[in-house]
Amino acid sequence: MSQPTGDLRVRRTRKLLREALIALIEERGFDRVTVGAITERAMVSRAAFYRNYRDKYQLVEQIFDEAMAEVRGHVADGDPDSRRARWVAFFDHVDEYHRLYAALLGARGSAWFAARMRSALAELTAPHFAPDAPVPGLLPSVLSAVFVESIVWWLDHDRPVPAAEIADRSADLAGAMITEATGWPPRPWSRRRPAGKK
Amino acid sequence: MSQPTGDLRVRRTRKLLREALIALIEERGFDRVTVGAITERAMVSRAAFYRNYRDKYQLVEQIFDEAMAEVRGHVADGDPDSRRARWVAFFDHVDEYHRLYAALLGARGSAWFAARMRSALAELTAPHFAPDAPVPGLLPSVLSAVFVESIVWWLDHDRPVPAAEIADRSADLAGAMITEATGWPPRPWSRRRPAGKK
DNA sequence: CGCTCCCTGTCTCGACTGGGACGGCGCCGG
DNA sequence: CCGGCGCCGTCCCAGTCGAGACAGGGAGCG
Numbered sequence: 001m002s003q004p005t006g007d008l009r010v011r012r013t014r015k016l017l018r019e020a021l022i023a024l025i026e027e028r029g030f031d032r033v034t035v036g037a038i039t040e041r042a043m044v045s046r047a048a049f050y051r052n053y054r055d056k057y058q059l060v061e062q063i064f065d066e067a068m069a070e071v072r073g074h075v076a077d078g079d080p081d082s083r084r085a086r087w088v089a090f091f092d093h094v095d096e097y098h099r100l101y102a103a104l105l106g107a108r109g110s111a112w113f114a115a116r117m118r119s120a121l122a123e124l125t126a127p128h129f130a131p132d133a134p135v136p137g138l139l140p141s142v143l144s145a146v147f148v149e150s151i152v153w154w155l156d157h158d159r160p161v162p163a164a165e166i167a168d169r170s171a172d173l174a175g176a177m178i179t180e181a182t183g184w185p186p187r188p189w190s191r192r193r194p195a196g197k198k
Numbered sequence: 199m200s201q202p203t204g205d206l207r208v209r210r211t212r213k214l215l216r217e218a219l220i221a222l223i224e225e226r227g228f229d230r231v232t233v234g235a236i237t238e239r240a241m242v243s244r245a246a247f248y249r250n251y252r253d254k255y256q257l258v259e260q261i262f263d264e265a266m267a268e269v270r271g272h273v274a275d276g277d278p279d280s281r282r283a284r285w286v287a288f289f290d291h292v293d294e295y296h297r298l299y300a301a302l303l304g305a306r307g308s309a310w311f312a313a314r315m316r317s318a319l320a321e322l323t324a325p326h327f328a329p330d331a332p333v334p335g336l337l338p339s340v341l342s343a344v345f346v347e348s349i350v351w352w353l354d355h356d357r358p359v360p361a362a363e364i365a366d367r368s369a370d371l372a373g374a375m376i377t378e379a380t381g382w383p384p385r386p387w388s389r390r391r392p393a394g395k396k
Numbered sequence: 397c398g399c400t401c402c403c404t405g406t407c408t409c410g411a412c413t414g415g416g417a418c419g420g421c422g423c424c425g426g
Numbered sequence: 427c428c429g430g431c432g433c434c435g436t437c438c439c440a441g442t443c444g445a446g447a448c449a450g451g452g453a454g455c456g
Contacts, residue, residue, distance in 0.1 A: 008241060034402085047406085246412080
């Protein structure tokens with residue numbers, strides 16, 4: 001299900017469903033959205049929804065996964081600032097769809113999506129750490145929680161600072177934990193941009 | 199062709215084509231829009247376009263006709279302010295789609311659409327005048343030209359006044375011609391809102 | 397408890413659509 | 427003059443979609 005398809009109708013149906021789901025989540029919150037409401041907004045039949053997705057959860061997951069893939073591919077891994085740029089790109093993405101993420105992660109949000117997001121972020125960072133740590137896998141999970149909680153705070157407070165700044169702050173906090181756990185030196189951009197005001 | 203259909207797919211196809219055409223006209227101007235570009239933007243096949251419309255001209259006509267029908271039904275004919283309210287509703291509609299109408303009526307626009315608009319407006323006003331005038335049918339045509347030219351001026355000057363005001367001004371100018379031609383008294387709202395500043 | 401109501405997820409069949417090909421036309425450059 | 431190119435308008439067939447019905451479940455209510 002949901003394999004890449006060349007058929008224009010399939011791509012159009014999925015696009016309309018994605019847009020309708022985002023709009024409805026922003027309006028009502030995720031758990032008040034029904035499949036029928038999505039398909040009605042999208043001008044698509046309920047049958048077509050189930051032909052493409054198992055349920056509304058899978059649709060959200062796919063939207064998020066595609067966004068993560070886009071963010072992931074947004075920056076190459078080579079240059080020294082690549083990690084900073086990646087986090088900025090990620091927070092820019094959250095900024096762009098902030099109403100969606102606020103609805104998914106905030107007070108009206110569903111716990112499973114925050115867990116899904118932590119899981120995705122943990123998978124994103126895990127390859128960068130050696131598996132021979134004292135407690136393998138702990139660091140990526142805790143790091144992901146730091147970023148997700150930063151996002152929740154940022155969204156709940158109506159994004160009081162630019163995406164780039166919250167990205168840097170979060171990365172600095174995470175960097176301290178990484179240095180503690182691995183002995184690695186602090187991030188380059190932390191050295192260039194010390195803890196004071198920007 | 200283009201009969202009212204209950205099938206959701208037909209309504210969706212037409213809705214997507216309308217939106218795509220409007221977006222493309224605003225971007226490129228009407229005569230630089232091809233059917234292929236419309237269908238590509240709308241995520242619809244070219245075949246589906248021709249199943250629903252004869253050509254791009256008919257699509258624009260239908261968009262305009264539906265808008266006119268909506269404006270026409272927006273106000274009942276009974277109350278004394280109904281005519282003013284109708285013109286305000288019409289100019290509000292033009293205001294809402296001002297980029298579309300600017301592209302259709304302005305310098306890059308096509309002459310046939312201005313003619314189509316004059317024709318529609320003339321048909322709208324014709325029933326209100328007796329057919330026993332010295333030159334039957336002249337008055338509605340000239341009136342429609344007044345309104346269309348008012349819209350062109352308004353759009354070409356980036357809508358310097360609110361829609362309600364340009365509606366009233368145009369209706370006052372038209373009212374003078376009506377009084378001249380028929381001997382009818384000036385419009386009620388003209389008496390209540392004399393020619394000075396508002 | 398029963399009853400209602402709404403939503404889910406699945407299925408069938410007729411209807412509409414997409415892909416692709418076709419000939420035709422107008423335009424442009426050689 | 428010719429040929430290339432892009433767009434138009436039409437056609438066919440396989441594939442997808444919409445309408446509607448269905449059983450099942452869960453929440454609210456008397």
